[in-house]
Amino acid sequence: MRDRIIAIIAEQAVLDVxxxxxxxxxxxxxxxxxxxxxxxxxxxEAFDISVPFNANDPxxxxxxxxxxxxxxxxxxxxxxQKAA
Amino acid sequence: xxxxxxxxxxxxxxxxxDLRGTMAAMAEGRSGIGPLQLPDVDRLSVKIGAQVxxxxxxxxxARQELALCDRFTQFTLVAAREAVAQSGLDLAGEAGLxxxxxxxxxxxxxxxxxxxxxxxYAEGKNRVHxxxxxKLMNSAAASHVSMxxxxxxxxxxxxxxxxxxxxxxxxxxxxxxxxxxxxxLTGGAEAMLCFGGxxxxxxxxxxxxxxxxxxxxxxxxxxxxxxAGVFVFEEYDHARARGxxxxxxxxxxxxxxxxxxxxxxxxxxxxxxxxxxxxDAGLAAGDVGYINAHGTGTAANDRVECAAxxxxxxxxxxxxxxxxTKAMHGHVIGGTGAVEMVACLMALRDGVIAPTIGHSGTxxxxxxxxxxNAARQVRVGAxxxxxxxxxxxxxxxxLRRI
Numbered sequence: 001m002r003d004r005i006i007a008i009i010a011e012q013a014v015l016d017v018x019x020x021x022x023x024x025x026x027x028x029x030x031x032x033x034x035x036x037x038x039x040x041x042x043x044x045e046a047f048d049i050s051v052p053f054n055a056n057d058p059x060x061x062x063x064x065x066x067x068x069x070x071x072x073x074x075x076x077x078x079x080x081q082k083a084a
Numbered sequence: 085x086x087x088x089x090x091x092x093x094x095x096x097x098x099x100x101x102d103l104r105g106t107m108a109a110m111a112e113g114r115s116g117i118g119p120l121q122l123p124d125v126d127r128l129s130v131k132i133g134a135q136v137x138x139x140x141x142x143x144x145x146a147r148q149e150l151a152l153c154d155r156f157t158q159f160t161l162v163a164a165r166e167a168v169a170q171s172g173l174d175l176a177g178e179a180g181l182x183x184x185x186x187x188x189x190x191x192x193x194x195x196x197x198x199x200x201x202x203x204x205y206a207e208g209k210n211r212v213h214x215x216x217x218x219k220l221m222n223s224a225a226a227s228h229v230s231m232x233x234x235x236x237x238x239x240x241x242x243x244x245x246x247x248x249x250x251x252x253x254x255x256x257x258x259x260x261x262x263x264x265x266x267x268x269l270t271g272g273a274e275a276m277l278c279f280g281g282x283x284x285x286x287x288x289x290x291x292x293x294x295x296x297x298x299x300x301x302x303x304x305x306x307x308x309x310x311x312a313g314v315f316v317f318e319e320y321d322h323a324r325a326r327g328x329x330x331x332x333x334x335x336x337x338x339x340x341x342x343x344x345x346x347x348x349x350x351x352x353x354x355x356x357x358x359x360x361x362x363x364d365a366g367l368a369a370g371d372v373g374y375i376n377a378h379g380t381g382t383a384a385n386d387r388v389e390c391a392a393x394x395x396x397x398x399x400x401x402x403x404x405x406x407x408x409t410k411a412m413h414g415h416v417i418g419g420t421g422a423v424e425m426v427a428c429l430m431a432l433r434d435g436v437i438a439p440t441i442g443h444s445g446t447x448x449x450x451x452x453x454x455x456x457n458a459a460r461q462v463r464v465g466a467x468x469x470x471x472x473x474x475x476x477x478x479x480x481x482x483l484r485r486i
Contacts (some may be wrong), residue, residue, distance in 0.1 A: 034347060037289050050129070053410045055289040056383040 001079070004046055005072050012039045022069030028070075036065065043071075049078040087320035089486060090429065091328040092173070094166025096159040097311030097413045097423045098134035106413075106423075107430045110438040111459045115373040115412050117296060117307050118396030124279050130291045132416055133277050134309030134414025152215050153228060154193035155275035156419075159312035160225035160233060163422075164269055168233055172328060173267060176234045176395045184237035184265045185226045186256045188248025188272030188312075191218030191281065192241075198280040229269055229314070230326070237265045246378070247339075247473035248272050248418035249313065252426065254337035254479055255318045266322045271422035273312030282308065290382050297442035298379035298408035298452040299386050304423070306380045309414020313422025332432045335466065335484040336365025342476025349385055349472050354392035357478035361468060362396070365482035369400040372482075373464025374431045376424045377454075378472045379408020379440065380415055387449040389470065394452075405462065407440040407455040421471045421479070428467045432485045435463040 002022075010020045015031040020029065031039065033055060040051045051074075052061030063078075064070035098116025099109035100286045101164055109116070118132040125131055141150050141158050153161065160168065168175075175183050196219045200212040218224060223241040230239045238259060244251045249272030256270035256426075285291055285308060292305035323330055338360025342353035362369060380387055386408075392399045409427045416423045427438040443456035 002371065037287075040289070053289055054291075054293070054304055056292070056303065060304065 005043065005075060006068060008039055008042045008046065009068055009071070016042050018072065020068055022067065022072060023038060024068045026065055026067065047075060047079055049075070049082055051078065086167055086261050086263060088257050088317055089320050089323050090315050090331045090334060091318045091323050092167035092169070092171030092316030093426065093429055094163035094170065094422055095311065095426050096135055096136060096162050097416065098309050099413050101136065101162065103426065106351045106426050110409060110412060110427055110430060111436050111442045113412070113439045115308065115441060117414055120277070124280060128279070128282055128286065128287050129362055130282055130290070130293065131296060132284070132294070132307055133471040134307060135277055136310055139189050144321060152218060154196045154219045154224065156189055156193060156273045156312070157225040157228050159275060159310070160187065160273040160314060161228055162270070163271065163312040163314040164229045164232065164437065167269065167314045167316050171318070173316060175267065179457050180234035180236045182237055182265055183235040183238040183267040184259070184292045185235055185269045186252045187226045187229070188243065188250070188252035188418050188422065189225065189241060189266045189274055190243055190245050190248050191274065191276050192222035194276050194281050196220040198278040201280065213461065225273055233269070235269065236408045237452055239303060243418065244477040245473035245475055246417055246420055246478070247471035247477050247479040249421035250469060250471035250479035250481055251339060253315065253317070253421065253481055254339060257334045257337050260317055260319050266319045268317045269314055270317055271314040271425065272419040272423070273311065274417040274419035275310045276417055277308055277310045280342060292381060295442055296381040296411045297444065298377065298381040298411055298440050299390070299447060300443045301445040301447040303381045303383065303386065306382055306410070306415045309416045310412070311413065311416050311423055312419050313425055315425060330486050331429050333484045333486040334481065335367065336361045336363070336482035337480070338364055339479045341478070344476050347474050349388040350476060351388050351391045351395060353476055353478050354472050355395045357480040358392060358396045361480035361482040365466070365484065367466050367482055369397040371466045372404055372468055374460065374467040375404055375406040376427050376467065376469045377406050377408040378470045379410055381408070383409060385472065389472065390450045390452055391452040401452060405437050405453050405460070407438055409438050421469060424469055428469050428483055431464050431467050432472065432483060435461055437462055437464070
């Protein structure tokens with residue numbers, strides 16, 4: 001899961017996967033608002049989940065988009081919820 | 085120079101299916117937003133909208149007409165009938181040669197696309213209705229209006245996303261001023277509140293799940309509406325000669341492009357459009373009493389729009405009233421400027437300033453006089469109508485009391 005999420009984010013950032021680590025912050029990777037929306041769409045499709053995200057208030061859904069690591073943790077949470 | 089006035093107005097939207105009802109709702113600060121009534125609404129994450137409730141096409145059209153008219157054309161024709169009736173114009177015969185139509189829509193007959201795709205893809209049918217093409221074309225409504233009233237001059241449709249109607253009305257104004265026509269029916273319509281239309285908007289993540297609260301600190305996105313507004317624009321002497329009741333003068337228009345981003349607005353592009361409309365109208369910022377804002381209720385638009393108004397108005401920004409009526413009729417997309425023109429006419433003609441409803445707290449980035457929650461009675465001499473579309477296409481109209 002970690003590698004797939006990193007691959008999705010790397011594709012949006014137009015970077016090699018080796019240059020994207022859990023510590024990377026999304027803003028520093030150069031992902032803009034459209035890139036973010038597209039990355040979330042790709043994550044939803046990849047893991048068959050719904051990410052609560054409103055571009056007007058990115059913090060509202062409780063889905064932490066600060067860093068690659070926080071995204072991985074949030075997706076793991078949603079996937080676990082779905083399995084439960 | 086030839087002057088242009090408005091001598092008729094008509095609308096269909098979530099607040100009412102006529103002008104009088106719409107103005108009454110705007111003056112009351114009533115909201116037309118509610119739970120969406122649509123098939124498969126459970127598969128949508130956005131479940132609210134400003135639908136034209138209780139729309140009965142059969143009450144307005146014969147069966148043969150309905151077979152040719154998408155919902156956006158139906159709204160347009162009903163609004164056009166109201167506008168022409170109010171104007172008292174008879175454009176049959178020779179008079180129709182100097183009259184035209186320019187309308188705005190972003191998506192045209194999207195309901196027709198949606199239903200036809202559903203038929204062939206989801207339901208496995210192998211044929212669609214024979215009139216799908218003439219129903220869905222973006223220019224269908226303009227053509228039907230021309231046919232309904234015998235308007236045989238310039239007739240066309242412009243599509244600039246959420247600025248479509250303002251671009252249309254601006255062009256109609258310019259054409260009359262330039263001597264290309266004596267009368268233009270203008271405005272626009274949208275009917276995108278179908279399953280596929282909402283699905284498309286959901287993807288962008290800019291829609292509010294719970295309401296449209298422009299300029300409010302707690303705003304969280306736009307809410308889609310539907311409807312039409314159609315206005316009779318007429319050359320001033322032409323209107324005077326026949327003793328027409330004049331609702332307002334269209335005093336100026338400007339359009340600019342950000343040439344920047346496909347979704348994010350820009351203060352610079354919006355400012356140039358506002359300043360351009362004032363210059364074209366020969367107005368100073370201090371002359372403007374009211375601005376009908378684009379005011380979508382998204383974080384980005386409202387912040388940028390207020391900054392643009394401040395940039396142009398300077399100290400006068402503290403005195404001007406600016407409201408977004410989208411909290412009441414929803415964002416009518418390509419038709420929105422046309423529905424919002426109703427609020428501009430109400431301000432100029434009746435001195436009633438439509439409020440921004442749903443406003444619960446001031447956002448420091450939007451700290452202008454947003455006419456929060458309740459309408460006001462103030463006599464104003466000039467107003468602006470802003471539209472700032474996706475793709476950075478800005479269109480601002482200036483109107484004057486006459």
